[in-house]
Amino acid sequence: MSRLPAAGPDPAASRTPSRSASHPTAQHHTPRPHPRRRALGVGVLLTVTALVAGCGMQLPLAGHAEDDGAVVGTQPLAELEPIADPRAWTGEITVGTPDRPVEPVATDPSPALPATVTDAQGTEVTVTDTSRILALDLYGSLSRIVFELGLGDSVVGRDISSGFPEIADRPVVTSNGHELTGEAILDLAPTVILTDTTLGPWDVVLQMRDAGIPVVVLDSHRSLDTSADLAEATGAALGLPAEGKALAERTEAAVDDTLAQVEALAPADAAVRPRVIFLYVRGQSGVYYLFGDESGADSLIEGLGGIDAAAEVGWKGMRPLNDEGLVSMQPDLVLLMTGGLESVGGVDGLLEQVPALAQTPAGENRRFVAMDDTEILSFGPKSADVLDALARAFYAPESLS
CATH class of the missing domain: 3.40.50.1980 (Nitrogenase molybdenum iron protein domain)
Known part of the structure; x- marks a missing residue:
């Protein structure tokens, strides 16, 4: 069993990833309509801001900020007015989920044992x-x-x-x-x-x-x-x-309800939906991984109505990032964990360590969305909250200001 660093899961163990190999050129396609019909996994993890469209001005984040700096939206998702083009805002966002208390489905249950x-x-x-x-x-x-x-x-x-x-x-x-x-x-x-x-x-x-x-x-x-x-x-x-x-x-009802609300926020025109990648980085270990098909990140990206740029070119699982492949994918937005972003010194440090990002729309516009390591791929009782929070960043970033 691979040992994992304190900052979070390290699917690469101690290997330093190569960023020299080439990767197929991305081809645009219509996102798959319902991610919950595909059971994708993160089992291999054991080895595991905002603008109204086109205005060109970055808005500072305010609103409900958590102790860790994450911003939590308070307006119901169904009431948000999405921006016209989710590929047009600039600046990074660290978003969080509400600190929702535990609500047991039963009070003092009696397990039937053995x-x-x-x-x-x-x-x-x-x-x-x-x-x-x-x-x-x-x-x-x-x-x-x-x-x-x-x-x-x-x-x-x-x-x-x-x-x-x-x-x-x-x-x-x-x-x-x-x-x-x-x-x-x-x-x-x-x-x-x-x-x-x-x-x-x-x-x-x-x-x-x-x-x-x-x-x-x-x-x-x-x-x-x-x-x-x-x-x-x-x-x-x-x-x-x-x-x-x-x-x-x-849990299923909450996820289904949130997926429907996200679909209402996302552009009807697939050509305007953001091309998204999920990066796993650990600067202290020299780990720069791109999560693709069957990593769990694809399920999340598709649930958010985005185009999974990595899965689109056949990127399987979790593999070391390479510059040529990254540039070919041309992501509009990068998802990542807050611990990973902190480990490389924030967005400036990430762009310095992965200069190829600057050759993508996401890097040019500093369009990075981060969420706490323990939430973003948790896929449990808070799945609906994760979708809700990230959808705000994707499609209504001004609601977080």
Whole structure:
């Protein structure tokens, strides 16, 4: 299992990416109409401003700013007036989601135990006790799901990515960012562990099983399509199948509603929709990756009504960025994580480290949209909030001013 740096997932481990190889020239096409019909994954992550169109003037961000500098929109998405051309605004935006409290689908639920499930790796696991739960993954999605199922009081620890207020007082059992720490886990005496393959070392997971702790490995492939499935699988593992189904239905309904609102904001003319890429950067590690088809980023970009410029040219998964390929894609907008942007010294540092960006519309106009590492690809109970926040930046950036 690759070890991951403290600032976030590093799908490249310690390799320095090459940016010399060529890539096919991009061809424009109409975006695929409904991303939720395609189950795309980020399982490989284990290895894982604004202008009214054409005015030419940059507006400063104001509005509801979070402590981390992210701007959170407050006007309902359906009430926003989109700009005429989402490729016309200039300047970078760091956007966040509302700090929405946990809303359990059940109050004081009673798990039906023992619960026997076959996990994502084909292992049959029987859970007999849910009094001390650990739910650990790269983005904090699993712990949030457990809280939303109504078992938050039974959660005894957390991963570093679980930062919502209700779990903040639990001890962290990951070190160096996203490394599972066997001693810290055993000290908490969990009666069940829920995890996936986005955290390591894997030997720690095996150690927990050897210690007699039921470990349920859930599917690490994430997309807008899999958010509901993850809720159901978590509920089943904890003896709460009905609650899992209820949470899945609530999550799916929220995502569907938000997708419809985003589609109403996005230009009807596909030729005006922004060409978008997702960059994963870690300056301290010399990592510059472009996320393409089946990375999870494609599901997000398509859900936002954008044209995934990387998937369009057949860019698969997560691969080192190269200058020629980047220039050929000609993105209008770049999505990235706030931790990655900070690691290279902001937009100026990114343009210095990846000069080819300056030869794209996104780089020329400093059109970068960043969101917190723990949210942007989480694909869980907050999927609808992520879509909502990013859609504001894409199509109604002045609503964030």
